[in-house]
Amino acid sequence: xxxxxxxxxxxxxxxxxxxxxxxxxxxxxxxxxxxxxxxxxxxxxxxxxxxxxxxxxxxxxxxxxxxxxxxxxxxxxxxxxxxxxxxxxxxxxxxxxxxxxxxxxxxxxxxxxxxxxxxxxxxxxxxxxxxxxxxxxxxxxxxxxxxxxxxxxxxxxxxxxxxxxxxxxxxxxxxxxxxxxxxxxxxxxxxxxxxxxxxxx
Amino acid sequence: xxxxxxxxxxxxxxxxxxxxxxxxxxxxxxxxxxxxxxxxxxxxxxxxxxxxxxxxxxxxxxxxxxxxxxxxxxxxxxxxxxxxxxxxxxxxxxxxxxxxxxxxxxxxxxxxxxxxxxxxxxxxxxxxxxxxxxxxxxxxxxxxxxxxxxxxxxxxxxxxxxxxxxxxxxxxxxxxxxxxxxxxxxxxxxxxxxxxxxxxxxxxxxxxxxxxxxxxxxxxxxxxxxxxx
Numbered sequence: 001x002x003x004x005x006x007x008x009x010x011x012x013x014x015x016x017x018x019x020x021x022x023x024x025x026x027x028x029x030x031x032x033x034x035x036x037x038x039x040x041x042x043x044x045x046x047x048x049x050x051x052x053x054x055x056x057x058x059x060x061x062x063x064x065x066x067x068x069x070x071x072x073x074x075x076x077x078x079x080x081x082x083x084x085x086x087x088x089x090x091x092x093x094x095x096x097x098x099x100x101x102x103x104x105x106x107x108x109x110x111x112x113x114x115x116x117x118x119x120x121x122x123x124x125x126x127x128x129x130x131x132x133x134x135x136x137x138x139x140x141x142x143x144x145x146x147x148x149x150x151x152x153x154x155x156x157x158x159x160x161x162x163x164x165x166x167x168x169x170x171x172x173x174x175x176x177x178x179x180x181x182x183x184x185x186x187x188x189x190x191x192x193x194x195x196x197x198x199x200x201x
Numbered sequence: 202x203x204x205x206x207x208x209x210x211x212x213x214x215x216x217x218x219x220x221x222x223x224x225x226x227x228x229x230x231x232x233x234x235x236x237x238x239x240x241x242x243x244x245x246x247x248x249x250x251x252x253x254x255x256x257x258x259x260x261x262x263x264x265x266x267x268x269x270x271x272x273x274x275x276x277x278x279x280x281x282x283x284x285x286x287x288x289x290x291x292x293x294x295x296x297x298x299x300x301x302x303x304x305x306x307x308x309x310x311x312x313x314x315x316x317x318x319x320x321x322x323x324x325x326x327x328x329x330x331x332x333x334x335x336x337x338x339x340x341x342x343x344x345x346x347x348x349x350x351x352x353x354x355x356x357x358x359x360x361x362x363x364x365x366x367x368x369x370x371x372x373x374x375x376x377x378x379x380x381x382x383x384x385x386x387x388x389x390x391x392x393x394x395x396x397x398x399x400x401x402x403x404x405x406x407x408x409x410x411x412x413x414x415x416x417x418x419x420x421x422x423x424x425x426x427x428x429x430x
Contacts, residue, residue, distance in 0.1 A: 026379065029229065033225070079274065079278060086270055116307050116312060118304045122304055175387045178380045178383050179384040185376045
């Protein structure tokens with residue numbers, strides 16, 4: 001494997017397992033708590049997130065590199081990125097509705113929620129902050145989305161069990177859900193250092 | 202009297218974080234140190250108050266159909282102001298808050314208050330609401346960060362606390378600790394306010410601007426979702 005490939009795989013694994021967006025960096029907590037009640041919704045939402053994350057990165061990275069930085073407008077990053085993401089989500093929604101109705105039926109309901117999902121804006125800004133190139137940014141976006149997917153799917157299973165538990169009254173509902181999330185997050189600590197040791201970087 | 206309640210209800214009764222459950226991401230992420238928590242709280246309060254004032258002043262001008270994009274642009278503008286001010290005058294805080302500073306844009310407290318309060322009320326009331334909610338957010342962050350900092354690393358605002366300093370429960374400063382302390386605080390508030398747990402526990406994202414969309418998932422109704430255009 002060439003050096004570049006190793007680097008990309010390391011970024012992917014790091015984004016999925018070690019720096020998991022939901023469980024380690026606390027991004028996208030709202031959908032994580034709100035939509036993880038059953039597996040079908042959790043899967044649909046996560047696939048929509050992966051899709052939008054990759055697309056948003058593919059659009060915002062060139063805008064930042066070739067438009068904002070050369071014209072000394074980097075301070076407009078926040079405004080431009082959120083607008084691009086909002087417009088992109090709308091466009092995707094319209095395009096899917098017209099050309100791929102089957103996919104729209106599966107993902108359409110999740111799209112309006114994604115504009116205000118901080119994980120999407122987070123990943124586009126993080127790619128710029130970390131100084132990733134275009135390919136690395138795309139891989140990082142895909143990996144972060146995949147990490148979100150993993151957390152959502154595992155947690156929807158956990159919640160199925162928690163629903164039937166009988167915690168003390170003040171803990172019912174959200175508090176016990178958060179404490180289960182803490183345990184899941186603790187489990188992900190097991191992946192610490194896996195990237196460094198696996199790829200020797 | 203109602204003016205006063207606009208200001209005070211954000212602190213406990215309608216606390217944005219612990220009761221309305223908005224803005225969980227920054228709450229969990231920056232509450233590892235009390236200093237960062239205060240910084241984040243003040244930054245969000247500033248953005249919230251300014252955006253509430255402007256949105257309520259423009260509430261008759263912004264067309265209903267494009268209101269969310271308009272709000273987002275306004276909020277993003279104020280966030281950029283905060284970013285530039287912090288970068289110039291408080292660089293260490295700017296570094297510490299990192300990515301969570303630009304993410305104030307998508308903090309649902311701000312969009313949520315714009316949707317639920319500012320676009321229906323007068324400028325003065327909205328300003329009070331913004332300050333009150335911001336105060337509630339800041340206080341919650343401070344309480345949570347104090348618990349995590351004191352028990353986790355044995356310091357408070359950077360000052361070492363004897364004995365605890367050598368016996369910190371370091372997991373509290375890490376990600377799982379955030380979830381645990383947050384869960385316990387919500388349970389505590391439930392206990393104090395004697396809030397009955399709702400049978401479907403669906404309503405804990407009721408304050409979120411996207412909650413209408415979420416609720417329709419179960420019904421599988423595509424047309425319900427898009428009904429608002």
